[in-house]
Amino acid sequence: MSSAIRQIPLDTATLHHAHDYHQIVIGLEGRAEFEIEGLGGAISALSGCIVPANHVHYYAGSGENRQLILDLPGEAACLTGLHHELARLFDAPRFFALDAPLRRYLDFLLLELEHAPRPLGTGQQERLAGTLLGCLNERLGGSPPAPRGRPLDLARLDRFIERHLASPLQVGDLAREACMSEAHFRERFRQQTGLSPWQYVRRRRLEAARHLLSATGLPVAEVAARTGFGSQSAFASACRNAFGAPPSQLRQPAERPRPLNRVSRQGQHR
Numbered sequence: 001m002s003s004a005i006r007q008i009p010l011d012t013a014t015l016h017h018a019h020d021y022h023q024i025v026i027g028l029e030g031r032a033e034f035e036i037e038g039l040g041g042a043i044s045a046l047s048g049c050i051v052p053a054n055h056v057h058y059y060a061g062s063g064e065n066r067q068l069i070l071d072l073p074g075e076a077a078c079l080t081g082l083h084h085e086l087a088r089l090f091d092a093p094r095f096f097a098l099d100a101p102l103r104r105y106l107d108f109l110l111l112e113l114e115h116a117p118r119p120l121g122t123g124q125q126e127r128l129a130g131t132l133l134g135c136l137n138e139r140l141g142g143s144p145p146a147p148r149g150r151p152l153d154l155a156r157l158d159r160f161i162e163r164h165l166a167s168p169l170q171v172g173d174l175a176r177e178a179c180m181s182e183a184h185f186r187e188r189f190r191q192q193t194g195l196s197p198w199q200y201v202r203r204r205r206l207e208a209a210r211h212l213l214s215a216t217g218l219p220v221a222e223v224a225a226r227t228g229f230g231s232q233s234a235f236a237s238a239c240r241n242a243f244g245a246p247p248s249q250l251r252q253p254a255e256r257p258r259p260l261n262r263v264s265r266q267g268q269h270r
Contacts (some may be wrong), residue, residue, distance in 0.1 A: 002122045003078060003129050004071045005113065010061030017246070021073040022090045022133070023051040026098070026106065030065030034058070035230040037238070039198055040168025046106070047097040052090040056237055058230050068110070078130030086133045088141050092198040095170065102135055135176065152185075152192050153176055160226050161204050165227050168193065171197045206242050212251045220247045238241035 011031050025034070026048035033042050034049050036057040043049055051057050053074060061067075072079060079087045098106060109128050113120065120128075161169065162176045173187035174197055189197050207228040212218055218226070224235035224247075239247050 003073065003076045003126050005109075005120070005125050005129060006069050006071075007066060007110075007113070008017055009065050010059055010067055010068060012061050012063070014058055014060040016058040016163070016231070018054055018056045020053050021071050022053050022079075023072065024070040024136075024215075025049050025051065026068040028066040028068055028110075031062040031158060032065055032067060033060050033062065034095075035168065035234070037202065037234075039095075039201075040230065041095040041170060042230075043095070046103055047095065049095045050089060050093055052093055055093060057093075058234065059116050068106070070132070072129060072133075076129070077126045078133055083130060083134070086130070086137050086141075089133060089137055092196045094140065094198070096136065096140055099139070102132075105132065105135065108187065152188060154193070158204065161201055165205060165208055167228065168223060169201055169228070174201075202238075205229070206238060207241070208244065209247075210250055213247055222246065 007028065009030075014033075025043060027043040027045050029045060031042060031044045034040065034051075034057060036049065036051055037055045041049060048068075074080075074087070077083070083149075109132065112124075112128060116124075116172075116252050132229055134202040155176060157177060160174070164173070171186060172182050175191075178185055180188065186197060189200070195203070205227045209223050209229075211227065212223045213220075215224075220235070221232045227235075229235035230240065236246050238248065239245065243250060
């Protein structure tokens with residue numbers, strides 16, 4: 001599979017899937033909601049999200065909407081060779097907004113798609129995608145090392161996460177709680193924990209869910225809602241990947257689920 005750039009509206013019904021290639025989704029018109037492995041957010045014009053390969057994601061458009069979607073296989077030219085460092089963009093899902101220079105580049109990219117004398121070839125699509133990825137990486141992935149200072153108060157962050165387990169937490173929420181810029185927080189957090197903030201929040205969600213399943217008689221759907229999973233099926237998929245068992249089996253004392261994986265990636269794309 002080669003990279004592909006396309007413009008489509010999203011169905012207003014909530015759908016979900018996963019696929020074995022990365023995706024960048026940028027809003028052009030209207031609004032769309034996304035939840036990517038428990039990380040929720042909205043996309044409007046000139047904002048977007050990163051969907052790593054094999055991450056189950058739920059999505060729905062709102063009214064009239066149009067999205068620019070880049071499908072990027074792991075072996076794409078814009079993610080390999082001299083550009084291999086750009087693959088770090090897909091270490092975890094995230095949401096972003098386009099600044100003024102990126103908005104101008106988006107205008108150029110759309111004009112290329114609209115006015116090309118023939119459908120763009122693979123090489124040109126790779127070049128267009130590579131420029132966009134490079135610019136995003138400079139803004140989202142290339143943070144300088146955080147200066148040394150007092151360590152993060154993980155106990156305070158844990159309490160904040162626990163209070164907001166049912167909400168679609170984003171990295172910016174945690175950064176504000178820690179009184180840091182988002183870029184500084186990301187770097188400091190990974191240095192201190194060895195995990196990205198998204199991986200850490202996901203682990204806390206799953207640990208809380210396992211406790212509720214074993215200690216209460218709450219329905220599985222209620223446990224999923226209380227711990228921030230958008231649907232019972234997304235919750236079941238995450239439990240199978242993390243613990244090797246569906247939620248129903250985690251209720252059984254005789255079952256000893258295996259330790260939680262550092263990263264949960266589950267799903268197939270038709």
